[in-house]
């Protein structure tokens with residue numbers, strides 16, 4: 047098991063409607079004041095990262111969406127330690143714009159910005175904004191070139207690149223980002239194409255919620271391929287956290303979220319996501335096997351089962367670490383309150399369990 051402490055990130059609620067497609071009360075807001083305060087609470091609570099979302103249109107809730115790079119910069123300006131991961135979609139962004147934008151933000155924020163290169167799953171969104179809809183594996187081939195170009199621009203002078211999607215000739219970015227060799231690059235999904243990119247170009251692989259076994263299978267596959275490529279990659283897993291003083295309370299909250307789910311929005315989402323993992327040649331990707339209940343949290347966050355008492359959750363986090371997880375990406379119903387509760391009640395238990403395991407191994 048890694049000797050490093052497991053890291054924690056939270057989803058930035060920069061789109062409206064919260065993280066579950068349900069009419070249950072969610073004391074979470076997508077506005078900037080709420081989010082600035084949340085970022086400050088999170089860094090105090092021991093969260094190292096925040097992940098913003100990129101969406102151009104509504105769908106399964108998310109009627110309003112703040113743009114991720116601008117929003118991430120505002121959160122960085124309101125904090126001192128937190129790293130903020132800005133989501134970017136190849137297509138609307140090309141690598142040189144992303145490289146330039148993020149290099150500037152990195153210099154303005156003492157080197158705390160990171161990027162999540164998403165590959166796209168929402169055909170309706172692409173059509174609405176006039177983007178070509180590539181098939182599943184082509185979207186990942188483009189993302190791979192995007193990341194190779196981004197790294198080249200960030201680390202080399204006179205960068206030249208000849209891909210099928212991007213071309214550069216003797217380009218020198220000045221100034222380069224502050225972080226060396228470059229800001230961290232996250233990328234994810236669950237499909238074989240997403241895993242192959244993780245095993246060759248990304249610094250971090252993000253995946254949807256899943257069982258410990260499901261996550262282990264992905265990690266084993268990635269580690270084997272990464273070793274063959276002499277590449278290092280870390281793993282982040284999504285989880286919707288419901289931590290309450292008793293297990294009954296936590297389970298009752300989950301039951302209420304599902305009972306109050308918005309079936310039309312969940313079914314519409316279920317229809318759209320068939321363009322993602324189920325459209326991959328192996329049909330192994332995100333949402334390929336998700337049930338109605340799973341889809342109520344749009345990144346399968348219930349499946350990771352961080353739902354229960356602080357003790358139960360801490361044990362499960364350490365079990366995820368034991369199969370190779372480096373970071374938990376968390377979503378909450380009432381973000382500000384629950385991020386603070388997580389920092390007070392869950393995180394110290396995780397650290398104590400990690401210390402105990404290390405002492406045992408020594």
Ligand SMILES: Cc1cc2nc3c(=O)[nH]c(=O)nc-3n(C[C@H](O)[C@H](O)[C@H](O)COP(=O)(O)O)c2cc1C
Nearest residue numbers: 099100164165166235236237240252322323331332
């Ligand atoms: C943690 C995480 C965050 C993501 N964030 C976004 C996002 O902000 N916008 C977006 O369009 N897609 C986002 N995605 C979707 C992925 O880029 C990808 O299209 C999707 O997971 C389908 O993956 P698969 O078919 O390879 O399994 C995210 C995925 C994960 C796992």
